[in-house]
Amino acid sequence: xxxxxxxxxxxxxxxxxxxxxxxxxxxxxxxxxxxxSEADFEVLVAVNERPDESVRSLALRCGLEWEKSRLSHxxxxxxxxxxxxxxACEEDSRGSAVRLxxxxxxxxxxxxxxxxxxxxxxxxxxxxPEQVAALAEISDTLLDRIEITHR
Amino acid sequence: xxxxxxxxxxxxxxxxxxxxxxxxxxxxxxxxxxxxSEADFEVLVAVNERPDESVRSLALRCGLEWEKSRLSHxxxxxxxxxxxxxxACEEDSRGSAVRLxxxxxxxxxxxxxxxxxxxxxxxxxxxxPEQVAALAEISDTLLDRIEITHR
DNA sequence: ACGTCAAGGTTGATGCATCAACTAATCTGG
DNA sequence: CCAGATTAGTTGATGCATCAACCTTGACGT
Numbered sequence: 001x002x003x004x005x006x007x008x009x010x011x012x013x014x015x016x017x018x019x020x021x022x023x024x025x026x027x028x029x030x031x032x033x034x035x036x037s038e039a040d041f042e043v044l045v046a047v048n049e050r051p052d053e054s055v056r057s058l059a060l061r062c063g064l065e066w067e068k069s070r071l072s073h074x075x076x077x078x079x080x081x082x083x084x085x086x087x088a089c090e091e092d093s094r095g096s097a098v099r100l101x102x103x104x105x106x107x108x109x110x111x112x113x114x115x116x117x118x119x120x121x122x123x124x125x126x127x128x129p130e131q132v133a134a135l136a137e138i139s140d141t142l143l144d145r146i147e148i149t150h151r
Numbered sequence: 152x153x154x155x156x157x158x159x160x161x162x163x164x165x166x167x168x169x170x171x172x173x174x175x176x177x178x179x180x181x182x183x184x185x186x187x188s189e190a191d192f193e194v195l196v197a198v199n200e201r202p203d204e205s206v207r208s209l210a211l212r213c214g215l216e217w218e219k220s221r222l223s224h225x226x227x228x229x230x231x232x233x234x235x236x237x238x239a240c241e242e243d244s245r246g247s248a249v250r251l252x253x254x255x256x257x258x259x260x261x262x263x264x265x266x267x268x269x270x271x272x273x274x275x276x277x278x279x280p281e282q283v284a285a286l287a288e289i290s291d292t293l294l295d296r297i298e299i300t301h302r
Numbered sequence: 303a304c305g306t307c308a309a310g311g312t313t314g315a316t317g318c319a320t321c322a323a324c325t326a327a328t329c330t331g332g
Numbered sequence: 333c334c335a336g337a338t339t340a341g342t343t344g345a346t347g348c349a350t351c352a353a354c355c356t357t358g359a360c361g362t
Binding site: 218246 | 321328
């Protein structure tokens with residue numbers, strides 16, 4: 001139960017700083033290019049990537065790993081701005097289904113392009129393939145660790 | 152200007168998932184152990200680590216790299232909860248100085264212990280020293296990249 | 303059937319993050 | 333010394349994230 005070592009503390013500090021700054025610039029560029037928040041973006045992409053034209057809230061929630069109230073609030077805001085519509089769900093009258101408006105679908109594609117380009121520009125073009133692989137492995141390792149202790 | 156390659160897209164997805172989950176569990180454990188948010192924690196630690204007993208808001212802001220309105224709102228909430236006090240600044244009558252209450256100081260130490268232990272448990276104990284070094288290097292590289300294109 | 307319980311979703315409240323507008327004090331050039 | 337520009341900090345508005353309470357509907361054991 002010792003403290004963090006110096007390299008560990010420095011690594012953590014760098015990671016934290018990077019995490020905040022990176023998500024800051026990505027979010028800002030996305031908003032500047034499309035007017036979407038990252039939350040908007042996640043929802044639009046998740047719905048758009050489905051083959052069917054309408055998706056159950058439940059499926060969306062599982063895919064995004066969001067809490068139900070978070071999704072509900074987010075969908076309300078997106079509906080007000082004309083990005084999606086909501087309709088009743090036939091298989092389960094408790095449920096609801098989400099559909100993209102034309103504008104929503106268009107923005108989803110637009111945003112995807114901008115966002116991927118920004119990830120490439122800020123991240124992938126700066127790292128070697130080995131570093132990208134290392135980042136993936138580190139992330140998967142930590143995810144496993146979290147999964148294990150929270151199950 | 153090609154798209155992301157498959158390994159790149161997978162690495163990014165893992166990173167994003169890890170980032171969200173990790174900050175989720177860390178924040179939750181901190182809140183459960185101390186009742187503090189991560190924002191509270193950052194401020195308390197930043198103030199507590201200073202040799203002087205009172206710190207200018209300006210210095211705090213620079214150290215944390217926060218926007219001024221963010222700090223102002225946060226300090227207001229923390230003052231209401233009795234974690235800090237604010238007083239006028241003598242060198243510059245526009246400024247204000249922040250001081251920890253006894254309770255704030257105590258919580259800062261308590262929280263530091265819990266937080267570092269959680270970082271060790273979730274992150275450092277799961278990674279090899281090489282992975283920790285790789286994470287630091289990746290983070291520093293990306294930070295440089297962001298600095299360069301945004302200055 | 304029916305009573306109970308779980309699940310899908312909404313709502314309201316609160317804290318956090320950001321933007322823009324504002325106040326007041328300091329700095330600076332002439 | 334003064335007018336204009338900066339700077340420190342506050343405030344209000346809005347969107348996002350989370351928690352708890354709630355409502356409706358479906359599932360299931362008996």
